[in-house]
Amino acid sequence: MVEIVVDEDACVGCGSCVDDCPSDVYQMNEEKWKSEVINADDCMACLSCHEICPSQAMEHRDIHVAKRLYIDRKVSDVLNKII
Numbered sequence: 001m002v003e004i005v006v007d008e009d010a011c012v013g014c015g016s017c018v019d020d021c022p023s024d025v026y027q028m029n030e031e032k033w034k035s036e037v038i039n040a041d042d043c044m045a046c047l048s049c050h051e052i053c054p055s056q057a058m059e060h061r062d063i064h065v066a067k068r069l070y071i072d073r074k075v076s077d078v079l080n081k082i083i
Ligand code: SF4
Pocket: 004, 020, 021, 022, 023, 024, 025, 042, 043, 044, 045, 046, 047, 048, 049, 050
């Protein structure tokens, strides 16, 4: 199972990962105004959030490569760094 961790110190609260994630994995914490993971089980490992996050605040652990539905060269580079 994939584990997703958001570094609150790095997150600048732009909300892009919330808007961009096709599986609604993230939401904004209303008090801290930081992204938080609410639905990691539905992550399909597209890594769009890594692409869009301006501060590279999230980390995927134990990612299941077979679940990837979309991949391009940039995403491959990101994936190769984290697995
Ligand atoms: S990898 Fe894709 S599905 Fe998973 S949290 Fe990021 S944007 Fe959402």
